[in-house]
Amino acid sequence: MMTKVRLFLFMSVLTVILFAGSCRKFEEYPLEPEIAFQDFGVFIDSVSGEPYGVLAVSYMDGDGDIGLEQHDTLPPYQPGGEFYYNLIVLLFEQQYGEMIESQADFSARIPPLIPKDETRSIKGVIEQIIPLHDPNSTFDTIQFQVQLIDRALNKSNILLTPLIIRPDIEP
Numbered sequence: 001m002m003t004k005v006r007l008f009l010f011m012s013v014l015t016v017i018l019f020a021g022s023c024r025k026f027e028e029y030p031l032e033p034e035i036a037f038q039d040f041g042v043f044i045d046s047v048s049g050e051p052y053g054v055l056a057v058s059y060m061d062g063d064g065d066i067g068l069e070q071h072d073t074l075p076p077y078q079p080g081g082e083f084y085y086n087l088i089v090l091l092f093e094q095q096y097g098e099m100i101e102s103q104a105d106f107s108a109r110i111p112p113l114i115p116k117d118e119t120r121s122i123k124g125v126i127e128q129i130i131p132l133h134d135p136n137s138t139f140d141t142i143q144f145q146v147q148l149i150d151r152a153l154n155k156s157n158i159l160l161t162p163l164i165i166r167p168d169i170e171p
Helices: 002-022
Strands: 034-044 051-061 087-095 098-105 122-131 141-148
Touching (some): 034 141, 051 141
């Protein structure tokens, strides 16, 4: 009798677990990456004393094809090409009330976020470290423009960060 009760309880729990698992909906996102501003933190390097920022950008992608391997250098990902970098981060400085694009480019190659042979919706946060001290600039208000490009060359929306004040640097 006790064995039948245990068997019944085991089967009931197993049924509930299987039912609950089958009801789980997987989130689906568009095939083009989507990004949103999360945060920008300012820090001081403990060794050099130089300020740097950490730009945090959230992303969603419907097929998870974000990221390039180091050896991904054949067209269209060749060095110097439009798609060599897959995280495009451009700097703008406020100069006399107008936002002007700087020559500084903080673009980067994000490695694959999931194995290349997998296809699934993904979301998360990418953090990019950015040096803030520019000895060639006297302007203290900056803004970043960010875009993410997946392996299929789908481009995300373009986001602009809020205005950021560079910390003062003592000579």
